[in-house]
């Protein structure tokens with residue numbers, strides 16, 4: 265760990281050649297460090313047991329062993345052998361060379377089409393926040409004929425300036441301590457503590473919530489479906505509300521009136537809890553996700569994303585987490601409760617009532633609230 269933090273601290277310092285170089289030259293040391301970091305991240309993903317993640321980790325292992333080869337890429341057989349090291353048992357060993365390369369290709373396809381797109385934003389932010397202005401990319405170069413096999417590559421790319429997101433306030437010290445996993449040293453730990461949130465993808469989403477976890481594009485039939493759901497809901501609630509004066513006029517029986525009021529309240533509440541947050545989203549830009557997108561923790565948020573900050577209009581289910589600077593616990597953005605009603609705050613899992621931070625989803629940071 266100490267070695268890692270020293271390298272990162274160097275990489276972040278202005279004297280280091282990798283900073284400020286526009287494109288092209290990337291230090292081999294950075295490649296090894298980035299592979300190491302990404303591997304540490306991947307080892308904690310909930311999908312870590314999947315074979316396609318094992319293929320990614322195998323590639324990262326090879327990169328760390330032979331960083332000079334990373335640019336050219338590694339062939340399927342080297343990757344298959346390294347997968348064995350990653351998962352701790354032999355993989356695809358009894359197969360012919362063609363079968364092995366087909367298996368690796370298949371897993372790579374899954375990795376780049378399913379797992380990587382979900383993780384990419386979090387990975388970028390993680391790299392950015394640790395002061396490395398490089399982000400990892402995966403690519404595959406199709407081989408042709410004998411002696412020219414398909415190659416799988418892990419490369420580093422410089423972050424475009426516009427993508428740099430948060431402010432450039434990372435000092436070397438902060439970077440080094442963030443890398444070593446400790447909270448940044450502060451003179452008086454307490455009031456002026458700040459957190460930096462990282463956007464995590466929503467895991468194990470239900471089938472209904474899954475399209476939101478991947479970003480619900482507000483275009484075409486999806487837009488129409490969402491709009492229809494809203495209109496249907498509003499109409500139902502309005503109809504129920506209309507029934508109240510109607511029963512008052514027609515029956516005058518207190519029991520029937522109470523029934524009408526009760527059902528209007530029930531329908532109104534059902535509508536609000538199911539779609540209400542999505543309705544408010546246009547105004548607030550971020551809100552707690554409705555119950556049907558939540559899992560046990562109730563820490564899922566929905567974010568309204570639109571140009572110019574994002575490429576297109578979409579609603580995305582997200583989760584924001586940070587490391588608590590007071591105790592090192594995990595801070596998760598969730599409901600503000602009674603004390604901070606109508607707000608989303610970051611609460612430390614170790615001390616949910618005491619370690620509370622503001623939450624700004626645009627700057628992705630917050631100061632201490634209590």
Ligand SMILES: [Zn+2]
Nearest residue numbers: 588591612619
């Ligand atoms: Zn804490």
